[in-house]
Amino acid sequence: MKFSDIRYADGARGKLDVYRPRAADGAPTVVFFYGGRWSSGSKGLYQIFGRTLRARGYAVVIPDYRIYPQVRFPAFVEDGAKALRWTHDNIAKYGGDPRRLFVMGHSAGAHIAAMLSLDPQWLNRVGLDAGHDIAGLIGLAGPYDFLPLKDPDLIEIFGGADRAETQPITFAHGRKPPALLVSGDMDKVVHPGNSVRLAERLRQRGNDATALLYRRFGHITVLAGYAPFLGNVLPAMRDLDTFVARVGAGAVPQAAVLTLPAKA
Numbered sequence: 001m002k003f004s005d006i007r008y009a010d011g012a013r014g015k016l017d018v019y020r021p022r023a024a025d026g027a028p029t030v031v032f033f034y035g036g037r038w039s040s041g042s043k044g045l046y047q048i049f050g051r052t053l054r055a056r057g058y059a060v061v062i063p064d065y066r067i068y069p070q071v072r073f074p075a076f077v078e079d080g081a082k083a084l085r086w087t088h089d090n091i092a093k094y095g096g097d098p099r100r101l102f103v104m105g106h107s108a109g110a111h112i113a114a115m116l117s118l119d120p121q122w123l124n125r126v127g128l129d130a131g132h133d134i135a136g137l138i139g140l141a142g143p144y145d146f147l148p149l150k151d152p153d154l155i156e157i158f159g160g161a162d163r164a165e166t167q168p169i170t171f172a173h174g175r176k177p178p179a180l181l182v183s184g185d186m187d188k189v190v191h192p193g194n195s196v197r198l199a200e201r202l203r204q205r206g207n208d209a210t211a212l213l214y215r216r217f218g219h220i221t222v223l224a225g226y227a228p229f230l231g232n233v234l235p236a237m238r239d240l241d242t243f244v245a246r247v248g249a250g251a252v253p254q255a256a257v258l259t260l261p262a263k264a
Contacts, residue, residue: 002050003094008063008086009079016063016083017043019050020094028244029059029096030138031087035107038076038157039068052228056241059096061087065112073158073166077122080112085126088133102136102244103177106223107190110142114168114198117177130177136247137179138240141219143190144181144198145169172201178208180243182236184217208247212239 003018021027030053034041043062050060065079088098105113116122117130117137145168149161158166181199183192195211202209214222214236225236 002047006086009082011066013064013066014079014082015043016061016086017047017050018091018094019054019058019060019062020096021054021057021059024057024059024095026092026097026100027057027059027095028100028102028135028248029061029087029091029098030102030104031061031063031084031113033063033065033080033103033105033109033112035105035109035141036067037153038073038108038111039153041067041109048228049223049226052226052237055228056237059091059094061091061096068153068157072156074115074122076108077112077115078125080116081122081126081128084116084123084133085128088128098133100135100244100248101133102138103134104138104140105142106140107142107219110139111144111168113137114139114142114144114179115171117179118168118171119165120171131175134177136243137177137181138243139179139181139195139198141183141187141190141192141222142168142181142194142198144194146190146194169198169201172198172207173205176202176205176207176209178243178247179210180239181209181211182222182239183211183213184219184222185213185215186217187219187222189219210243 001020005015043064053060063083065076103113123130147162149155155161164170181195183195199209199211225234
């Protein structure tokens with residue numbers, strides 16, 4: 001069942017959709033932030049994604065958030081924190097478990113998810129703590145370490161060309177939630193080295209982090225593994241399921257970087 005346009009913050013984009021799994025109670029919960037270069041996107045474009053995860057037993061929350069040029073960093077991260085606060089407080093009513101709250105995103109949305117997971121100030125402002133309230137970070141084709149900026153729009157979005165405080169990798173120290181960072185090795189938009197470097201930095205600091213690089217996948221096609229039917233023949237959905245189950249069991253991965261074939 002889908003519940004649409006639930007308000008979590010003020011403004012036209014302060015709404016989210018919830019996908020409740022059938023006959024579920026206490027299901028693992030995924031909050032998904034879509035990409036769009038921090039300047040486009042809509043939760044309505046990701047209904048198939050929400051339905052696919054719901055069918056596999058997840059409670060799914062997909063929020064809209066403010067975008068450029070109406071806002072600049074860190075407004076979209078602040079919106080993400082408010083969406084997590086709403087989810088923590090309300091997801092039990094929709095069959096989800098707030099104690100198993102996974103933050104997931106693609107591209108710019110993966111940046112938002114990573115900032116919420118790694119830089120403590122954003123969740124602290126809404127009364128949450130990433131180390132306690134986020135069960136895991138799942139990033140798809142995310143930009144985590146992309147300085148210096150050269151594109152004029154990105155320089156304006158992030159308030160400068162070389163601001164370390166805008167980069168998730170800056171905060172990869174101390175205790176952090178487990179992380180699964182997925183990229184395609186043919187990604188020409190966000191270099192997969194972003195995922196590799198962040199996973200390695202997190203592990204150097206004693207954290208649980210794995211980077212998965214899918215061969216012959218690009219920036220957009222990496223999402224194909226989460227589409228209906230394809231989830232049964234491509235590894236992405238099974239890798240997500242395995243990560244969620246492993247984190248719940250408290251196991252630690254054996255490798256920081258794995259390069260996987262496009263097909264299982």
